[in-house]
Amino acid sequence: MKNKKFKGISTLTLHTAAKENNNSSHTTPIYATSTFTFDTAQEGMERFAGKDKTKLYTRWGNPTFAAAEQTIEALEAHGLTNEKGEPLQLKALLHSSGQAAMSTLFLSNLSAGDTLISHFSLYGGTQELMQKILLEAGIKTIIIDVRDSALLKKTLEENKGVKLIHLETPANPTLQCVDIESICTIAHAHGVKVSVDNTVATPYLQQPFALGADYVFHSATKFLNGHGSALNGVLLGKDLEFMNTKVWKWHVLLGGNSNAFDSYLLIQGMKTLEIRMERHCSNAAKVSDFLDKHAAIEKVNYTGLKSHPDHAIASKQMKQHAPLISFELKGGIEAGKKFLDALEVCTRAVSLGTVDTLVSHPASMTHFSIPREERIKYGITDGLIRMSVGIENFEDLEADLAQALSKI
Numbered sequence: 001m002k003n004k005k006f007k008g009i010s011t012l013t014l015h016t017a018a019k020e021n022n023n024s025s026h027t028t029p030i031y032a033t034s035t036f037t038f039d040t041a042q043e044g045m046e047r048f049a050g051k052d053k054t055k056l057y058t059r060w061g062n063p064t065f066a067a068a069e070q071t072i073e074a075l076e077a078h079g080l081t082n083e084k085g086e087p088l089q090l091k092a093l094l095h096s097s098g099q100a101a102m103s104t105l106f107l108s109n110l111s112a113g114d115t116l117i118s119h120f121s122l123y124g125g126t127q128e129l130m131q132k133i134l135l136e137a138g139i140k141t142i143i144i145d146v147r148d149s150a151l152l153k154k155t156l157e158e159n160k161g162v163k164l165i166h167l168e169t170p171a172n173p174t175l176q177c178v179d180i181e182s183i184c185t186i187a188h189a190h191g192v193k194v195s196v197d198n199t200v201a202t203p204y205l206q207q208p209f210a211l212g213a214d215y216v217f218h219s220a221t222k223f224l225n226g227h228g229s230a231l232n233g234v235l236l237g238k239d240l241e242f243m244n245t246k247v248w249k250w251h252v253l254l255g256g257n258s259n260a261f262d263s264y265l266l267i268q269g270m271k272t273l274e275i276r277m278e279r280h281c282s283n284a285a286k287v288s289d290f291l292d293k294h295a296a297i298e299k300v301n302y303t304g305l306k307s308h309p310d311h312a313i314a315s316k317q318m319k320q321h322a323p324l325i326s327f328e329l330k331g332g333i334e335a336g337k338k339f340l341d342a343l344e345v346c347t348r349a350v351s352l353g354t355v356d357t358l359v360s361h362p363a364s365m366t367h368f369s370i371p372r373e374e375r376i377k378y379g380i381t382d383g384l385i386r387m388s389v390g391i392e393n394f395e396d397l398e399a400d401l402a403q404a405l406s407k408i
């Protein structure tokens with residue numbers, strides 16, 4: 001990563017990605033190639049022996065992926081320093097999806113007999129990865145309320161095989177937030193590493209490395225891309241030696257590499273991260289205020305509301321409140337269906353972080369494969385509606401929500 005110093009996030013996302021081309025292209029070229037040529041046998045040998053793995057074979061790396069990785073490294077390290085006071089250096093590995101990056105994270109850090117600690121209300125795919133693939137690979141997951149420090153310490157004392165604590169904050173769809181800094185302090189005292197799924201907050205709102213995290217994960221499919229045009233996942237680490245050896249090797253062998261076109265779309269999307277997030281966040285605050293006051297609504301989950309149980313920690317560790325809201329209608333699931341069907345501006349779709357507002361029903365969609373009792377225990381009730389607030393003009397969102405709520 002070129003350690004260019006930019007004061008602001010937009011300058012950083014516009015100017016970090018290397019252009020890597022001989023033809024004066026203004027945008028980063030799409031290197032649609034599986035392999036790279038060597039002028040001489042000697043050059044091939046040198047490239048294989050060298051540190052730069054971006055010009056060998058695309059599963060190992062590609063200049064378009066590298067440009068996206070450099071921008072994400074710069075975003076997560078922006079303004080941060082290491083123990084020596086030098087600018088923090090990170091290593092990012094771009095993957096084909098969030099799930100691919102998560103697989104590399106778990107499988108390169110955990111092996112049979114090891115234990116992972118995590119919390120409830122995780123992204124459905126993360127929870128299933130733990131309960132199906134990791135379990136069959138002999139890796140146990142303990143789900144506890146990590147907000148309870150005494151319980152976390154007790155669990156670490158009683159389970160000597162714990163190697164990693166995986167956090168998702170804010171967590172989807174209840175917006176549960178956990179204290180990254182205090183959990184990292186407890187984990188490190190027990191020699192345990194911490195990974196943070198920063199998808200919902202984005203590095204614009206929250207920088208887990210500043211709070212002690214060892215790894216940061218993103219489904220770059222969401223706010224980083226911002227337009228719902230491609231899937232990508234990224235895993236970042238600050239132990240450069242470990243990232244460049246074992247983690248890189250597992251990434252390459254598992255084969256979850258991205259592709260040049262999706263990487264290009266990600267690079268283009270990230271250029272507007274800051275201005276998109278500003279609008280997403282201000283719209284979300286207004287939408288939650290509107291919903292919270294509406295007679296048809298039972299409950300609104302949004303970390304910006306004082307009524308949210310994790311409002312204090314969310315306010316402490318995020319620059320603004322993340323633009324994700326979930327809410328329950330007084331009429332339960334039937335009212336929910338009528339509400340979804342009546343929407344005319346908001347888009348009915350799963351996923352989150354796109355420029356348009358997306359509305360979904362977790363119980364029947366994203367969290368369908370989680371058993372009902374478990375889901376309800378974690379706050380994902382039958383009538384819960386989730387909304388990823390977009391950048392539309394607020395007046396249009398307000399009018400759409402008002403007319404749809406009048407029809408239930």
Ligand SMILES: *Cc1c(COP(=O)(O)O)cnc(C)c1O
Binds near residue numbers: 098123
């Ligand atoms: C979408 C998502 C994932 C999975 O990412 P994919 O890109 O869909 O594979 C993981 N965590 C969170 C919080 C997500 O929203």
